[in-house]
Amino acid sequence: MTKLQWAVIAGALALFLVLYLGCDRKPEDIASLETSRALSVESTDINLVIQEAKAVLEPAQRSMISGLEQDLESSLEDSIRVGLYKELSGEWYQLQRFSIAGHYAQQVAEVENNEGAWSIAGTTYSICTQRTTEERIKSFCSKRAIQAFENAISLNPENLANRVNLALTYTNNPPEDNPMKGVLMLRELNQEQPDNVLVLNALGRLSIRTGQFENAVKRLEAALKADSQNVTTICLLAQAYEGAGNAEQANAFAEQCRQLRQ
Template sequence: MKKSQLIIAIIGIAAVIALYSLPKIVVDNEESIEGLSEGQSSNAPATVEMHEAELSPEQAQSRDENQRKLAEATSPEEKVASATDLGAMYRELGKFDSAAYYLGVAAEADQTLSNLEKAGEAYYEAFTFALDADKVAYLAEQTRNYLNQVLVEDPARLDLKTKVAMTYVSTSNPMQGITMLREILAEDPQNEEALFNMGILSMQSGQYKRATERFEELIKYHPNNLQGQFYLGVSYFEANQKNKAKAQFEEVQKMTEDPMILGSIQGYLDQL
């Protein structure tokens, strides 16, 4: 399977794009790690340019006004309000790294669990879209910085632990992330995000039979997970289980009207 097929298939799944640029690892063998890049580091540049965006005159005016308010703010509440507005504007523009930066500013101004979580979630969103290795490492580090602070106070947040786990997959020690995902599934065998990510990681390492098992578990508990349904079909296809692949793709066709997904499915069906 070409990586481009997977990326084009569901372009909205940014995490998949990032995952397919990661080192290939064996996710279901405790003793085996393949294809790691020598000297890969999670260290990021001390400064990362995060503020460039093409703005309309109205947006530029709003940015300038909120930046002025942020610079002149004398209370945490004022800083949070201005930084949050800037983050929302950049997120709407699809500038997720800039959005994360400003939500980080808000979290540093007022370190409530809510603000820390918002910053961590924003950095994770930016992480899933990033392709440059240094930027991926920096955004992953920032995600862990904020979400781990929430997890210290609320360790039951498996949704946040899953995101932290996925950031480790991009480091020189990816098995740390795999181990965390296994721990999540040991605690909650039906965890939707952990099952999905373990399936994707199995695909990324070429373990398509294991991927089918993960996605079968996923859709058993979460039948409306369109991504899982689609990737189950892809996994069947790559595992040479053609009859199952055909039936699965036909099932996914009934679940969506998205022309990109349907076009990708038809491409697979034409090969069966």
């Protein structure tokens, strides 16, 4: 069960790209990012969030979480603690408490300090920003998602998925002083790799969200040319053509989308 739950979170990286779908070429190194984290001021105390969440759990759920917490408190070895962090992250993910799931995924990443773990932490926090309606939680998750993706990028700058996800985090939660930051990141990535399907899908989705349907069709048709069987591209084209008023194409792509998802 534990391995399955953690696999769900690991798979969330792909899920995030599918559902929502750049950045500085080389962010600061890990030491600088850790210093930035220590100096940043957060409006949300994760321990308080955990206590609030536990208060509304069913008795069996609360017992499960409390048992894992007790095991964690009594464990000294990193390998055991990492396993418990993963279990707690998986349990909270299943309960759709994504801020807490992200917190424990971050604990894993801080011990393992590899690209994959930081990507999972960033993705879990990003899902939190999409699903929550509470501003203090959204802000908390957005800040930590950015930090996690920057850490992942610093460990492997060539992995485009982390760069796209960082840009998307900014587009979903635009900074007040630079609301176009995420869009500009994606455009920069598109200039660097004009035929990259991941980037084109992200730009296409953003165009759909802003009602620029003709532009979305253009981006997504370019993505389809690069990968004719990409499910995300095909499903997005159904939405783009529908918004553009082309019912025939919208229906054709919608049918392809249904068939590919079966």
